[in-house]
Amino acid sequence: MATPIAHKGVVAGAKVVAMTTLDLLTDAKLRQAARDYFTNVQTKTQKYLPMIGPADKPAIEINADIMARYKPELSKYYYDPVRYPTYLDQLGIQFPMLEKPAGTGGEK
Numbered sequence: 001m002a003t004p005i006a007h008k009g010v011v012a013g014a015k016v017v018a019m020t021t022l023d024l025l026t027d028a029k030l031r032q033a034a035r036d037y038f039t040n041v042q043t044k045t046q047k048y049l050p051m052i053g054p055a056d057k058p059a060i061e062i063n064a065d066i067m068a069r070y071k072p073e074l075s076k077y078y079y080d081p082v083r084y085p086t087y088l089d090q091l092g093i094q095f096p097m098l099e100k101p102a103g104t105g106g107e108k
Contacts, residue, residue: 024031077091084090 024034079087079090088095
């Protein structure tokens with residue numbers, strides 16, 4: 001958005017997406033109509049064919065040496081439910097922040 005007209009276009013598009021989402025979240029009939037259209041019109045003649053079958057196994061051995069090398073370093077990020085109520089608490093992240101932290105100009 002290097003120009004004012006591009007910025008206006010992006011803002012207008014974002015408003016359309018937001019209002020459409022709001023309509024879908026608040027109107028059960030609209031959600032049902034969208035689902036019916038998707039099922040009975042858009043994908044009526046399409047059949048889903050998965051590329052991976054039930055017997056296919058992941059090739060986990062491909063990166064085994066890399067995983068073995070980095071696993072000790074990654075282990076400090078594993079969630080420990082005994083010590084922390086949530087993963088964000090373990091990482092020291094406070095979310096959502098509803099008030100500005102002290103020292104950022106939001107003091108009263």
